[in-house]
Amino acid sequence: MNIKQNEMVRKMARELVKNEVMPYDKEMDQTSEFPWHVMKEIAKYGAFGLTEDPAYGGAGLDSYAEAIFTEEMAYGSSSVAITLDAHYLASHIFAKYASKELKDRLMPQITAGECIGCFALTEPSAGSDAAGIQSTAHLDGDEWVINGQKAWITNYSVSGFYLLAVLTDKSKGTRGISVIMVEKGNPGLKFGHKEDKMGIRGSNTGEIYMNNCRVPKGNLIGELGKGFKYCMEVLDVGRHLIGAMSVGVIRRCIDESVKYANERKAFGQSIGKFQAISFKIADMKIAEETTAALTEKICALRENKQPFSVPAACLKAYGGQRAVWAADSAIQIHGGNGYSKEFVPERLLRDAKILEIGEGTTEIQKMIIGNSTLSMK
Template sequence: MNFKYTDDQIEIRRMVRDWAQGYLAPKAAEIDETNEFPMDNVKALMEQDLMGIAYPEELGGGGADAISEAIAMEEVTAACAATGSIMTGHYLGFDSLYLQGTDEQKERWLRPALEGEKLAAFCLTEPAGGSDPTATRTTATEDGDCYVLNGVKHFITSGAYADFLSVFAMTDRSKGRDGLTCFIVEKGTPGMKIGAGDDKMGIRGARTHEIIFEDCRVPKENIVGEIGKGYRLALDVIDRGRIGIAAMCVGLSQAAFDAAVKYSKEREVFGRPISKFQGISWMIADMGTQLEAMRMLTYYAADLKEQGVNFSKVASMAKLFGAEASHKIVTTALQIHGGYGYMKEYPIERMYRDQRILELFEGTSQIQRIVIAGQILREAK
C-alpha cells in the first residue's frame, strides 16, 4: 500500500484534534468520576458533524472516506475514551440500516442519525453470551402486522439514551443462524424497558444497560433486511465496527504515549531527565513502533473498506493487534510514570482502566484469532 495522507485527511485530523482537546479532554476526568452519560458531548459531536462523517452526503453523511472516519474516532478517543466509545456505538447502531435498510427506513432513521438528530444503539449481546449470535435467546414472534419481542439484551452502549435500537432476535430458533432477524425498535415503544446500568472499570461515561423486551410489539416495516438474514447482517456490522475499535486503540495509545514522553522529559532522577536513561528511551522506542504499526494496520483495513473489497480478516487483525499493542503501550506509559501513574491526579491512571475493554468488546482477542485463522485457512491452497 502506497500510503500518503490527503489534504482532506490532514485537515480533518487538525480540526477534530483541536476541537476534541479543547472541548472533550478537559471533561474526561469528571465524566469518569461521576459515571454519568455525557449527553453534552454527544450533542457536541453531532454539532461537529462527526456522527456520520464517512457516509454519503445524499443520505445526510459527511461524504468523507473511511480513513478520515478512523482519524476522527482516533482523535475523539485520545481526548476522551468514553466519548469515543459512544461514537463507535452510534455507528454500530445505524450501520444495519445503511447496509440493508429500505429507502423509507433510511429516511426515517438513518438520515437523522447521520445528521445528528437521533442517537442509535446496537443490541446483539445478551447475558448468556455475545460472541455467538446463534445463541440469541431473544425471540420475535409474528402476530398480525407486528412481531412481538421477548428477551433481554446486555452491555448495550447508549441503550438507555438512544432514540432507536437495532435489535437482533430469533424469528425461528429451529433454523439456528438462519433464524436471526434485525428490527428497529424506537425509544418509548411499549414493552421495551431499560434495565440495570453497569458499573464499569473504565470508559465509565459510555453507559451500558440491560434492555428488556416484554411483549414488545414492533411493526413489520421495522424489519431491516430479510427475515432470517440477520446473522450475516450482524457480522457485517461487527466487521465494520472493528475498524472503529482499532481506531480507538490508536487514539488511546497516542494519548498514553504522549503523556509518557512528556513526563519522561520533565521527571528528573540522579540529576537528569529519565528520558536520558537507556532503559526509558528504549521503552519509548518500542511504544512508538507499536503505535505506528497499529495505526497503519487500521488505515489499511479502512482503505480496503473504502475500496469495497473484503476487509473482514484485516479488520480483525487491526482490532486484535491494536487491542493487545495498546495494552502494552498504556502499561508501559504507566510504568514510566512510576508511582505517580497509579494516582488519579494523572490521566494515565484513567487511560489504564479505559484500555482494558478494548481487548473485550467487538469480539475478544480470542474471537479475533478464530476469525483470522479461519479466513487464512480457507484462503490457503
C-alpha cells in the first residue's frame, strides 16, 4: 500500500467531488439527465482510466486508489459513482482480455473518458441466474452476428463500447458464453426504453436490442467460451467497488446527520444531546469503520493476487444493507425535514437501495458466502 499516493488520490477526489460533482447531484436526481458536463470534468482528472496502463493514457494506479476514488464519488453522488463503476467493469475486462489491435485503437479513448464502457450481462429473464442468458452470436464468415436483448444496463445509451455476454454455443452451458465487443453506432445495436428509476437517477440505465448486429471476428474478447468466467471475475471487482460506494454513502449520512443534530433544537437542547440520536450516529460510525476496513482488506487481496470473491460478497452484502440503514437513520434524525426533497437524506436512501440489488443482490451474496463457508467446514 502506498500511503502517500492514497492520501493524494483522496485529497484530489475530495476536491473534485466538492467542486464538480456535489453541486449537480440534486439536479441529476430531478432531471434524470445523464451529466455529461460532470463526466467531462472528472475525465480531466483521469477518472476513466484510473488503474489502466499509462502507455494507453491511464493513470496506472492500484486498487486502493480505485476504491478511494469510488468512495469519494459516492459521497457526492451515487449516480456518478455507479456510472464509473459500470465503466470500470467494462474497461477492466477489455484491458485484460481484448486483442492488442483493439486496445491500441480504443484504450486511449477509454482512459480519456471519450469512450465510456458498458458491461451487459443481465437480460429480461436472466438477472441473478446470469447463466440463463439467451442472447446468441454465431460466426458468418469473418463476422459475428449477434441477436438478443439486454436489460437494466448502466450506460446503455451513452457508451462508446459495449461488452455483451452472449451464447456462442448453447450446448455448453456457462462454457458456451463469450464476451463480444460492439461499438457505438453499429446499426444492429438499438436502445430500448430508459428506466425511470427510484434512485441514482443521473445514471443511464435501460434496454439494449441486438438485431443481426454484425461485428468483426476479432471483436471476441479473450477466448471463446470464457465469457462467463470473465464476467464473474469482474463482478468480484464490482462488488468491491459497490462496497467502497457504501463507505462513501454512510460517511455522507454521518455528515448530514451530525450537522443537523448540532443545529436542531428540541426540549431546549440540540437533538444530538439525546442518546437516541447520538447512538444512531455511533452505529453509523461503526458501519463506516467496518465497511472501510473490509474495503481496504480487499484492496490488499487484489494487489497480492489473492482470491477475494467471498470477502467481496461479504462487503457488498453488509455494506449495502448498512448504507440503506444509515440513510434511513439520517432521515429519522432529520424528523419531518428528512421526509422532504429539500434535504439530502431522502435522496441518499433512494440512491443507496441499488447497493443491495446491482451486481448481485444481497441474497445472491449470501448464497456465495454460505456455499463457500459450508464447503470449507
